[in-house]
Amino acid sequence: MRQRALAATVVGLVLSGGLWLAPNPRPVEAQPKAGEGPLPSWNDGSAKQAILEFVRATTDRAGPGYVPPERRVATFDQDGTTWVSHPMYTQVVFCLDRVPAVVKEKPELKDKEPFKTVLSGDRGAIARLSMKDLGVILEATMTGMSVEEFQAEVKAWLATARHPRYKRPYTELVYQPMLEVLKYLRANGYKTYIVTGGGQDFVRVYAERVYGIPPEQVVGTAGGTKYGFDKDGRPFLTKEPKLLLNDNFAGKPEGIHLMIGRRPVAAFGNSTGDREMLKYTTVQADGPRLGMLVLHDDAEREYAYGPARGLPDTKVGTFSVALDGEAKERGWTVISMKTDWKRVFAWEP
């Protein structure tokens, strides 16, 4: 019951606009210095060059690669592409953190798996949970409430949760070079989209503030909702445990068609989950296309995994040896965090 009261308070805050108007504690994005060109956090090299050349070619009205403004669609994966996804996807951390509240609401779950393991706090055991177990947790923590309640929960969590290594809010773990690419593309008439395997409703909560991307340009894994009325007769939507779009692997181009209805001309990813999106964007295209993959090879400033460690393809999706080979074959540009990025985060000294 206390949980319900809390939820009601949170919803009240949202509806009154109080929570949404809370000031952002610090700017996430570094501001460009006077005299700097575009992409100031990028070192000169083939990756930076590929972006500049692509934009030049597609915006040159007189050139053969010209793309009219309405077709300038650029899609960005999120986890590992625009922000840190290690040691665990941020959204999964959110869901695990929400388990105690869910169990308080439904005490009968306390001794049931996988909730029992999560409540134990045993990190090793939690890390060994199966995908199926994670699915149960995601469903229990992300459905059954109103859209507004969910948004308020995410917002409240983001305000207090800290990354275990960086000791900073997760929204400060966005890659400054990618924020610059987003801004540079938009300045050149591109509409930028997040196309994430993560939850659409989750990412929409902060995408506008953090990436400058409004909710309607966030495509993600999405569940159904159910229309109904609250006690005051106000219509609202309840998040249902019904999967509409699994926005990963082939689900990415399918989601892009559903939500955007145009084929992108630029796509950015970092894992096998982005492969189909990059193919859909670049293979057999009738003009210049940009496919880019972020390689996590910087254990010092971020993490090193994937081909840097000789990893094979996985179902979860990581930058694999196979994907690295495919990138070479298809002309996708690999972005080395270590070599291509002058700095990774806005707050670096």
Place this chain on the structure above:
Amino acid sequence: MRQRALAATVVGLVLSGGLWLAPNPRPVEAQPKAGEGPLPSWNDGSAKQAILEFVRATTDRAGPGYVPPERRVATFDQDGTTWVSHPMYTQVVFCLDRVPAVVKEKPELKDKEPFKTVLSGDRGAIARLSMKDLGVILEATMTGMSVEEFQAEVKAWLATARHPRYKRPYTELVYQPMLEVLKYLRANGYKTYIVTGGGQDFVRVYAERVYGIPPEQVVGTAGGTKYGFDKDGRPFLTKEPKLLLNDNFAGKPEGIHLMIGRRPVAAFGNSTGDREMLKYTTVQADGPRLGMLVLHDDAEREYAYGPARGLPDTKVGTFSVALDGEAKERGWTVISMKTDWKRVFAWEP
């Protein structure tokens, strides 16, 4: 086989850009005359006044009803709201017209219902087909092909099909006063969306040209697609007979959340299928909201149905006596075509 060859030609034209670049034979929208204010095709009256006052209130930075630009979302039903939907939904006409081509591809359907009835050309029998029969026809004519093939089919059909009464292309049967509202809202920072029970992929083909609404701002009934490769190795999507979103009645607010992720502040409809969208937009809102319903009471220039004829609610969705009563109760503005519109179509003398 000839059908396949035709389809291949059509796809070839699309991929080469040839079909898309075909010039639009005549302008759909009338151009404003010098010295005219906004909404020139509207007579002075409560409907025009409601629109002007809503825009004034929500864009007045100093006023209590101010809506920041990013929240300015306006949603429009299509059939009966922005274009003629009588005597039959345009998309249904398209599907019926496509039946002979489908039967040529699959001759085994020739003697099967409901295809047999459609092929008979017996208008009375066709009009009596059940919703279930129509569903079978829609599935057979709108799925199984690539997205690009489907778009080309719709485009080719729109170029030649004529409305039985007006003898004009369907895309010329858009309501000039509603085009002016769309333009006026956009000029005031509103993002305009079509939210239709019709097929999302169908409406997207012409929405940009006809309404100035890009594909990514068309929300409609949507099916799944399946990612694959054509014979040249180019990735493409096949339209699948799997319903993802039934964008009518409660499906409209659900679709709005899925595709836009914000609650609209203005919504326009004409039938019971729009009721939940208007409620979601206006009921218990924290500021000025606009809900409008087009009343078809002009048999001379268009059609007269709904409350004008004392019709009750139907499952298909029409402006009913009940909805008329609800409009009064909720402060939704009813637009009388006969009284409020100086002219209905751009091409009127």
